[in-house]
Amino acid sequence: MIAVDNVLISNDVVEEQFVCDLVKCKGGCCEEGDAGAPLEDAELDLIVDLYEKVVPYLTPESIAEIERKGKYVYHREFGWVTPTLGNDNEICVYGIRDSKGIIKCAFEQAYNDGVIGWKKPISCHFFPIIQKNGRDGEFDHMNYEPREVLCKPACGLGKKLKVPAYQFLKEPIIRKYGEAFYEALDNAAKLYLKDNKEG
Numbered sequence: 001m002i003a004v005d006n007v008l009i010s011n012d013v014v015e016e017q018f019v020c021d022l023v024k025c026k027g028g029c030c031e032e033g034d035a036g037a038p039l040e041d042a043e044l045d046l047i048v049d050l051y052e053k054v055v056p057y058l059t060p061e062s063i064a065e066i067e068r069k070g071k072y073v074y075h076r077e078f079g080w081v082t083p084t085l086g087n088d089n090e091i092c093v094y095g096i097r098d099s100k101g102i103i104k105c106a107f108e109q110a111y112n113d114g115v116i117g118w119k120k121p122i123s124c125h126f127f128p129i130i131q132k133n134g135r136d137g138e139f140d141h142m143n144y145e146p147r148e149v150l151c152k153p154a155c156g157l158g159k160k161l162k163v164p165a166y167q168f169l170k171e172p173i174i175r176k177y178g179e180a181f182y183e184a185l186d187n188a189a190k191l192y193l194k195d196n197k198e199g
Contacts, residue, residue: 012144017158027103036082
């Protein structure tokens with residue numbers, strides 16, 4: 001484990017290499033899982049506030065499901081999550097499949113178009129790092145948990161390009177913890193990798 005401020009980062013976040021390969025995985029992380037995307041409490045109001053601006057990006061099926069279930073739902077294991085079409089292991093209601101079959105986030109598409117200022121749930125942005133906030137002063141945790149089959153192309157591309165997972169996820173790490181935190185993590189990671197290479 002590497003500790004930076006109040007965050008414990010698993011060694012795999014630094015050691016393993018990862019770069020999303022959307023052409024091959026087709027954004028399957030928006031579809032494959034035990035529930036929708038986990039949401040932080042502050043994100044619940046954001047989703048409600050931004051929903052009307054995101055509606056034009058959604059399919060009729062997604063809109064109908066949101067009207068039936070709500071803009072977010074409570075899951076016994078994961079807490080507040082985005083709804084999914086049908087069962088828990090189906091596509092997120094905010095996922096949209098393009099002409100190439102790649103699933104993209106409606107929030108992110110609206111963000112990229114300059115319609116909204118929020119990119120997407122932080123849990124989605126962090127994947128394949130699973131980030132969990134500590135409770136009552138406890139440490140936050142960051143663990144590297146790619147999907148064994150789905151993320152195989154991304155793991156291969158990461159090794160080919162020699163990009164550690166934490167560097168690939170620089171943007172969400174800074175979004176959550178700030179630039180000073182990322183710089184501290186980067187320095188700790190480089191020292192950790194140097195020590196392990198020499199050892």
